[in-house]
Amino acid sequence: MARVFRVVLASASPARLQVLQRAGIEPEVIVSGIDEEKVTARRPVVLAALLAEQKAQAVSQQLAGHEPALVIGCDSILEFEGQSFGKPASADEAIARWQLMRGRHGVLHTGHHVILRDRGVHQITATGSTMVRFADLSDAEIRAYVATNEPLVVAGAFTIDGLGGPFISGIEGDPHNVIGLSLPLLRDMLTELGISWPELWSTHN
Numbered sequence: 001m002a003r004v005f006r007v008v009l010a011s012a013s014p015a016r017l018q019v020l021q022r023a024g025i026e027p028e029v030i031v032s033g034i035d036e037e038k039v040t041a042r043r044p045v046v047l048a049a050l051l052a053e054q055k056a057q058a059v060s061q062q063l064a065g066h067e068p069a070l071v072i073g074c075d076s077i078l079e080f081e082g083q084s085f086g087k088p089a090s091a092d093e094a095i096a097r098w099q100l101m102r103g104r105h106g107v108l109h110t111g112h113h114v115i116l117r118d119r120g121v122h123q124i125t126a127t128g129s130t131m132v133r134f135a136d137l138s139d140a141e142i143r144a145y146v147a148t149n150e151p152l153v154v155a156g157a158f159t160i161d162g163l164g165g166p167f168i169s170g171i172e173g174d175p176h177n178v179i180g181l182s183l184p185l186l187r188d189m190l191t192e193l194g195i196s197w198p199e200l201w202s203t204h205n
Contacts, residue, residue: 078156
């Protein structure tokens with residue numbers, strides 16, 4: 001008999017929720033409320049993992065009782081020429097970033113931290129990295145894109161599954177990782193914790 005888990009996504013991202021839903025999982029969403037600005041690391045790949053871990057930990061601590069639960073925390077950071085680009089702080093910053101990134105490439109790192117609360121607490125962290133090539137946009141295209149406000153709410157100031165899709169000329173790696181959650185990586189992490197992906201389907205059938 002398959003185990004039944006309370007599956008919790010520790011992220012406010014609609015894109016991450018949709019990725020899981022389309023893959024057959026209907027998680028409960030609990031936002032961590034951590035202050036991301038206080039989390040620092042020299043390397044972007046490390047920063048992504050730390051943020052994911054802190055989100056998952058904060059949400060796990062909110063769960064009461066001994067009900068079996070699976071908490072999934074994620075966070076994305078764009079590495080561009082050694083710098084960490086999260087969400088831009090303003091429209092002007094988003095425009096400046098795109099003027100730097102156009103015609104070039106960066107690496108989108110998404111940290112994943114999974115906490116299994118079932119006969120104890122078990123945790124695992126992993127990071128997916130995908131190379132992203134940016135189209136050579138004109139200043140007018142950049143301003144028009146930023147005016148939609150989409151770049152202001154996503155790491156790196158771009159999407160591949162929204163209005164920003166036409167401005168990404170190619171990727172190398174898992175596209176879901178760029179959206180914010182790598183399904184193959186998450187499946188591997190769950191397998192290491194002794195959970196098969198179809199077990200999570202069965203909790204909502």
